[in-house]
Amino acid sequence: MTTWSQEQQNEQERIDQVIDKLSEATAKLQDHLGGKLADVVQVRKNFWSDVTVNLDNVDDAIETAASIKQQSELLSEIERSHTSAETRIKTYEKLKGSPYFGRIDFKEEGEDESEKVYLGIASYYDDATSRFLVHDWRAPISSLYYDHSLGSANFRAPSGTVKGDLELKRQFIIKNGQIQGMFDTGEAIGDELLQQVLGKHANTQMKSIVATIQKEQNAIIRNTSSDLLVVQGAAGCGKTSAALQRVAYLLYRDRETLQSHHIVLFSPNNMFNSYVANVLPELGEENMEQTTFQAYIDHHLVRDFSVETPFEQMEELLSGSGDSHRIEGIKFKASVPFLEAIHRYVEKLSESGMQFSDIKFRDKVLIRSKQISEHFYSLDKRETIPYRMKKTSAWILEELKKIERRERKKPWVEKEIQLLDKNVYTKLYHKLQERNKYGENSFNDLASEQKVLSAYVARLAFKPLRNRIEKFVFVDMKSLYAKLFQKNNKLIEDLSLWSGICNETLFNLKQNHLSNEDATPFLYLKELLIGFQTNAAVRHVFIDEAQDFSLFQFAFIQRIFPRANLTVLGDLNQSIYAHASDEAFSRLRNLLGKKNPETITLTRSYRSTKEIVEFTRSLLQDGNTIVPFNRSGEKPSVVRVKDAEEHIDQTEKQLNGWIKEGHETVAVICRSAKESKKVYEKLKSKIDVRLMINEDAAFQKGIIVIPSYLAKGIEFDAVVIYDASGYQQESERKLFYTVCTRAMHELTVLESGKPCPFIKEASEHLYETV
Numbered sequence: 001m002t003t004w005s006q007e008q009q010n011e012q013e014r015i016d017q018v019i020d021k022l023s024e025a026t027a028k029l030q031d032h033l034g035g036k037l038a039d040v041v042q043v044r045k046n047f048w049s050d051v052t053v054n055l056d057n058v059d060d061a062i063e064t065a066a067s068i069k070q071q072s073e074l075l076s077e078i079e080r081s082h083t084s085a086e087t088r089i090k091t092y093e094k095l096k097g098s099p100y101f102g103r104i105d106f107k108e109e110g111e112d113e114s115e116k117v118y119l120g121i122a123s124y125y126d127d128a129t130s131r132f133l134v135h136d137w138r139a140p141i142s143s144l145y146y147d148h149s150l151g152s153a154n155f156r157a158p159s160g161t162v163k164g165d166l167e168l169k170r171q172f173i174i175k176n177g178q179i180q181g182m183f184d185t186g187e188a189i190g191d192e193l194l195q196q197v198l199g200k201h202a203n204t205q206m207k208s209i210v211a212t213i214q215k216e217q218n219a220i221i222r223n224t225s226s227d228l229l230v231v232q233g234a235a236g237c238g239k240t241s242a243a244l245q246r247v248a249y250l251l252y253r254d255r256e257t258l259q260s261h262h263i264v265l266f267s268p269n270n271m272f273n274s275y276v277a278n279v280l281p282e283l284g285e286e287n288m289e290q291t292t293f294q295a296y297i298d299h300h301l302v303r304d305f306s307v308e309t310p311f312e313q314m315e316e317l318l319s320g321s322g323d324s325h326r327i328e329g330i331k332f333k334a335s336v337p338f339l340e341a342i343h344r345y346v347e348k349l350s351e352s353g354m355q356f357s358d359i360k361f362r363d364k365v366l367i368r369s370k371q372i373s374e375h376f377y378s379l380d381k382r383e384t385i386p387y388r389m390k391k392t393s394a395w396i397l398e399e400l401k402k403i404e405r406r407e408r409k410k411p412w413v414e415k416e417i418q419l420l421d422k423n424v425y426t427k428l429y430h431k432l433q434e435r436n437k438y439g440e441n442s443f444n445d446l447a448s449e450q451k452v453l454s455a456y457v458a459r460l461a462f463k464p465l466r467n468r469i470e471k472f473v474f475v476d477m478k479s480l481y482a483k484l485f486q487k488n489n490k491l492i493e494d495l496s497l498w499s500g501i502c503n504e505t506l507f508n509l510k511q512n513h514l515s516n517e518d519a520t521p522f523l524y525l526k527e528l529l530i531g532f533q534t535n536a537a538v539r540h541v542f543i544d545e546a547q548d549f550s551l552f553q554f555a556f557i558q559r560i561f562p563r564a565n566l567t568v569l570g571d572l573n574q575s576i577y578a579h580a581s582d583e584a585f586s587r588l589r590n591l592l593g594k595k596n597p598e599t600i601t602l603t604r605s606y607r608s609t610k611e612i613v614e615f616t617r618s619l620l621q622d623g624n625t626i627v628p629f630n631r632s633g634e635k636p637s638v639v640r641v642k643d644a645e646e647h648i649d650q651t652e653k654q655l656n657g658w659i660k661e662g663h664e665t666v667a668v669i670c671r672s673a674k675e676s677k678k679v680y681e682k683l684k685s686k687i688d689v690r691l692m693i694n695e696d697a698a699f700q701k702g703i704i705v706i707p708s709y710l711a712k713g714i715e716f717d718a719v720v721i722y723d724a725s726g727y728q729q730e731s732e733r734k735l736f737y738t739v740c741t742r743a744m745h746e747l748t749v750l751e752s753g754k755p756c757p758f759i760k761e762a763s764e765h766l767y768e769t770v
């Protein structure tokens with residue numbers, strides 16, 4: 001029987017052999033690459049000499065075209081193989097440092113011998129032995145590693161289910177080609193490696209988790225049956241991690257047809273985008289498209305309105321300046337009744353009531369709104385509104401063409417001809433010559449010169465108007481949206497509240513301001529009228545921190561990406577926006593009309609120590625279902641301070657202590673940006689600290705002061721909650737939970753005034769009082 005150290009030695013020898021093979025393969029590819037590069041240069045150089053250009057007759061021209069096609073196909077084939085060789089070299093370089101992280105021995109039913117399968121971030125096939133020396137973690141057989149303990153096990157292969165016996169499961173930590181740790185485990189994924197991984201310092205860039213994916217996470221990653229996958233899970237249970245590994249899995253599984261630009265990830269802000277941007281490249285895959293919903297809104301509305309961002313809205317509400325009808329308005333404008341009211345309104349508009357703007361040119365009305373309306377309603381009502389809008393736009397453009405022709409003779413055209421730049425004049429002359437429309441001297445003929453120039457000037461002057469018509473600016477969206485908020489057009493029961501909502505909405509519209517809660521419904525109404533700009537190429541859409549999305553935003557995404565499967569990840573306990581609804585996820589199925597929806601709930605929390613999870617879950621009303629991963633640390637501290645001076649001193653003391661202990665990412669989390677600025681001003685002369693209130697900043701190591709809503713989604717070694725006394729309202733419970741759950745190893749909560757009711761509710765043995 002081999003001893004453990006012999007076993008380790010054998011494994012190290014195998015690793016050395018694999019690394020040698022990888023080095024050989026890399027060298028071969030590099031040779032091949034050099035050759036390919038020379039080929040590309042050669043083919044490019046000789047491209048035209050290798051093509052016989054003969055256009056004498058039709059047959060010769062066809063032959064020439066075929067010859068060009070052949071040459072360019074040859075060139076792209078060489079370029080393709082060059083790129084794939086480059087990608088493989090990069091993958092092999094990664095594998096050389098750590099070829100694999102796991103091994104399973106699987107004896108398939110009916111076979112005499114078990115197969116040893118080594119799992120890494122990519123596969124390596126050895127031509128000499130015709131065997132995989134490393135299996136990709138996404139290969140069908142690899143799921144055995146994540147899903148099964150020792151004993152009978154099975155996996156789904158393309159040919160059907162394969163049954164057998166899992167005889168060994170081994171985990172490795174390999175760095176620079178050397179084994180640093182090796183464990184045999186009976187569990188699906190043993191605690192030991194996970195303990196090590198989770199005990200490390202937080203990172204400014206999220207890491208991949210392929211070596212320690214848990215069974216329930218694997219079910220999310222490998223789910224291919226549902227078109228709407230909703231993942232609801234506690235803070236730190238790995239929703240974002242599972243989403244990113246799922247992207248990598250889908251790119252692998254559907255590699256023939258799916259590329260990274262067919263996948264879109266919506267995330268809460270740009271800082272979060274940069275936080276997660278490294279996971280896929282680390283796994284040898286390209287990043288999917290990353291965006292925020294606000295970026296989409298801005299792109300469509302910012303030219304015509306000042307648009308409030310979610311953070312500006314949050315800041316206003318947190319600083320207490322939002323009055324009650326604003327909060328009710330926010331809730332209403334994100335609700336299903338409002339969505340339905342908009343749909344009913346659009347139905348009515350199909351018959352009557354559409355609002356148009358006069359078409360003006362230099363302050364003169366060219367086409368009256370009434371004429372546009374008459375034209376619009378003269379069209380067949382069985383056609384959709386967007387189709388009729390397109391026809392109306394085409395009709396307006398035709399009318400404009402006629403008007404433009406008439407305008408050519410007007411004095412303003414003559415005036416502008418005089419002011420024409422000489423270069424434009426010369427350019428026009430050459431253009432006309434090229435077109436062979438005129439003989440050498442015709443441009444000098446005064447009458448035709450005048451005709452050409454006046455046509456040019458009129459066309460140029462009308463161009464911006466034409467562009468605007470193509471963008472449907474003749475639809476008076478402001479009035480159309482405003483009509484929804486007439487006081488007598490009661491969309492909700494409580495009239496007094498309704499009147500306040502109407503006043504505020506109409507006031508904002510008048511100022512060309514769209515509040516955050518209006519932006520999405522406004523755009524939704526607009527797109528229902530003029531047609532959604534869809535992207536049918538996108539096949540998967542991921543929405544992270546989905547509890548912050550309103551039903552409107554979901555409905556929107558569904559329309560923009562009509563062919564995409566949705567993966568929706570969120571935690572209703574972290575709904576920090578006023579529009580949040582506890583039914584957000586359960587209503588999705590009906591709202592989006594998906595055929596195969598599935599919901600997976602994750603309850604085990606990996607980010608924080610057991611003590612922190614036990615404390616944070618007690619802040620919730622129904623937090624008992626959250627299960628901490630068994631990693632121990634200090635209990636969170638709750639520190640009462642008596643005045644402003646002690647407040648800062650205690651913060652400084654705590655931060656200094658943590659830096660001395662070696663913590664690398666430390667956050668002072670304040671409620672708002674306003675409070676963050678104040679705290680930063682007080683701290684900056686005492687300790688090296690940075691203020692982070694801009695979502696575009698990249699997350700960096702060190703101590704940062706950050707507002708609550710920007711800290712969500714990310715994590716820190718240690719966290720100071722600057723003032724828990726600021727969280728008093730029931731509506732702030734989830735915000736308080738969210739900020740406390742950012743801590744991985746240490747959590748200190750300061751209280752300066754009235755005790756925080758949520759801490760008071762928690763059992764005293766869950767935290768230390770200072």
Ligand SMILES: Nc1ncnc2c1ncn2[C@@H]1O[C@H](COP(=O)(O)OP(=O)(O)OP(=O)(O)O)[C@@H](O)[C@H]1O
Binds near residue numbers: 194214238715
């Ligand atoms: N299987 C795993 N192996 C190793 N680390 C894991 C695993 N699952 C989660 N983690 C770690 O736990 C932490 C939290 O994960 P993640 O951010 O994905 O959770 P989340 O559910 O999105 O959290 P939140 O809702 O609080 O934003 C990360 O550091 C992640 O690397």
